[in-house]
Amino acid sequence: MESNSVAKSAVKLFYFHTPELVPHTETPDCAIAIDVLRATSTIATALDAGAEAVQVFSDLDTLRVQSEAWPAERRLRAGERGGKQVEGFDFGNSPLEVTPERFRDRRLFISTTNGTRSLTRIQQAKTVIAAALVNRQAVVDFLKREQPETVWIVGSGWEGSYALEDSVCAGAIAAPLQSQIQLGNDEMLAAIALYQHWEHNLYGLLCQASHGQRLLRLKCEADLDYCSRVDILQVLPKQGEPGVLMSAPLASAVPQETSVA
Ligand SMILES: O=C(O)[C@H](CS(=O)(=O)O)OP(=O)(O)O
Numbered sequence: 001m002e003s004n005s006v007a008k009s010a011v012k013l014f015y016f017h018t019p020e021l022v023p024h025t026e027t028p029d030c031a032i033a034i035d036v037l038r039a040t041s042t043i044a045t046a047l048d049a050g051a052e053a054v055q056v057f058s059d060l061d062t063l064r065v066q067s068e069a070w071p072a073e074r075r076l077r078a079g080e081r082g083g084k085q086v087e088g089f090d091f092g093n094s095p096l097e098v099t100p101e102r103f104r105d106r107r108l109f110i111s112t113t114n115g116t117r118s119l120t121r122i123q124q125a126k127t128v129i130a131a132a133l134v135n136r137q138a139v140v141d142f143l144k145r146e147q148p149e150t151v152w153i154v155g156s157g158w159e160g161s162y163a164l165e166d167s168v169c170a171g172a173i174a175a176p177l178q179s180q181i182q183l184g185n186d187e188m189l190a191a192i193a194l195y196q197h198w199e200h201n202l203y204g205l206l207c208q209a210s211h212g213q214r215l216l217r218l219k220c221e222a223d224l225d226y227c228s229r230v231d232i233l234q235v236l237p238k239q240g241e242p243g244v245l246m247s248a249p250l251a252s253a254v255p256q257e258t259s260v261a
């Protein structure tokens, strides 16, 4: 009998490069959307700054209509297309624009090119989480504590194509769990290898990625620097109702086994 060893859990981790690659026939126990540049970094930052919730939309018009039903003094609207703020919105998609003074107790209604589309795509999963490098450890701790059987990590990509920065974040989540999980697909293994190669120079990787290059052309270098930082926020954005993410209680630690004297 194994008295001192920890049995390998049944958690099975899959990585999908884009929301378009997510299977239509099943739903996982837990789905994790990643958009390091920049939607999920911004969502984590908004909740960390005290936002009441973040409500995501793939479509700007639906956002405009639904946010009208919310009291004006308790809402903020973020709209981004092509990396730039959409006219008439309070914010674009920069986590550096988020301050506790503006966000505390307000609901953020947000639509971005890629990230909010992937969150919308996975919203039927039993549990939905938004992850970025900035809140990586909170997501790792959640998986350790909750042990969902099937986990889909979904990169947001860029308009349907692969994004390096989302893959490296998927690897950053899976790497510390390797001894405790089963790998669901080759994409997950490749993401771990990518992270292990770049873990000491994530900013350098983001600067080389095509999405990073686009943001550098838009003079968003400080955004790249911020989004490349690992574990700087202790926040877990978790879906409460479809499309609405809230800050969930953190897993303080993996539960200890109760010892019987
Ligand atoms: O604002 C962003 O960083 C991107 C848009 S673009 O790729 O820079 O044009 O949106 P996201 O939904 O966060 O990928």
Ligand SMILES: [Mg+2]
Binding pocket: 035, 036, 037, 038, 039, 114, 115, 156, 157, 158, 163, 211
């Ligand atoms: Mg992106």
